[in-house]
Amino acid sequence: MTYHNRMKLEFINKSENESFARVAVAAFVSQMDPTIEELIELKTALSEAVTNSIIHAYDKSQEGIIEIYCTIKEYTVQVIIEDHGIGIEDINKAREPLYTSKPEQERSGMGFTVMETFVDELDVQSLPGEGTKVTMKKTLNRDIH
Amino acid sequence: MRVSFETIDNILIAELDGELDHHTAKEVRDEIDKTIDAFFIKHLIFDFKNVTFMDSSGIGVIIGRYNKIHDMNGKVGVFNCNKYVDKIFAVSDLYSIVDKFHDADEAIKVFNK
Numbered sequence: 498m499t500y501h502n503r504m505k506l507e508f509i510n511k512s513e514n515e516s517f518a519r520v521a522v523a524a525f526v527s528q529m530d531p532t533i534e535e536l537i538e539l540k541t542a543l544s545e546a547v548t549n550s551i552i553h554a555y556d557k558s559q560e561g562i563i564e565i566y567c568t569i570k571e572y573t574v575q576v577i578i579e580d581h582g583i584g585i586e587d588i589n590k591a592r593e594p595l596y597t598s599k600p601e602q603e604r605s606g607m608g609f610t611v612m613e614t615f616v617d618e619l620d621v622q623s624l625p626g627e628g629t630k631v632t633m634k635k636t637l638n639r640d641i642h
Numbered sequence: 643m644r645v646s647f648e649t650i651d652n653i654l655i656a657e658l659d660g661e662l663d664h665h666t667a668k669e670v671r672d673e674i675d676k677t678i679d680a681f682f683i684k685h686l687i688f689d690f691k692n693v694t695f696m697d698s699s700g701i702g703v704i705i706g707r708y709n710k711i712h713d714m715n716g717k718v719g720v721f722n723c724n725k726y727v728d729k730i731f732a733v734s735d736l737y738s739i740v741d742k743f744h745d746a747d748e749a750i751k752v753f754n755k
Contacts, residue, residue: 603671
């Protein structure tokens with residue numbers, strides 16, 4: 498029998514929830530006994546995706562929902578960050594290093610690059626007007642567990 | 643996140659303490675910009691020693707300050723970056739415009755030349 502566990506988290510598009518999401522997912526993943534490195538890398542990638550949803554998905558005056566689905570299967574953790582906001586017109590362009598649609602807010606355009614750097618697999622699905630779903634997977638190093 | 647400051651001649655050292663993300667970035671840049679203007683600062687050095695978390699929002703904070711300082715012919719440096727912060731700066735090619743130092747003394751020596 499392989500180990501299996503999952504959880505779902507839902508919160509509104511407030512920037513205060515960026516740190517909440519990081520802490521909540523880290524606490525859930527802790528049962529896998531990750532290294533500090535693995536935990537920080539996952540938290541950083543997650544933070545980028547949640548921040549993207551908070552900044553881009555919804556109009557600031559509008560209350561929007563962001564959902565996180567976290568699944569553990571043996572040594573692999575999968576985190577899905579989903580919003581139901583404006584969506585991304587051109588995903589390839591959005592994933593390009595240094596591309597940002599909000600330079601005036603001092604956004605660096607490095608969010609997706611940082612996600613790719615810190616997790617093993619990254620998939621972005623989006624439909625304009627429907628929302629965006631970012632799926633990241635990270636397998637923990639088995640040798641040390 | 644808390645920011646504390648130290649000035650040496652026209653160099654400002656900004657010590658960051660806590661988590662630097664999109665939520666905290668705004669107050670960090672406001673604090674630093676206010677201090678740069680108030681003390682006629684030329685060069686800016688970031689001390690990352692007590693930064694417990696940073697995502698790409700940190701790059702935006704540094705590049706924004708770089709633009710301000712660079713306009714006044716000043717330079718920007720960082721030191722005490724942990725390996726995660728360092729990796730984020732490296733993948734974003736930040737070190738092509740911002741100098742990485744071992745400590746404040748080295749930064750001050752280079753910037754005071």
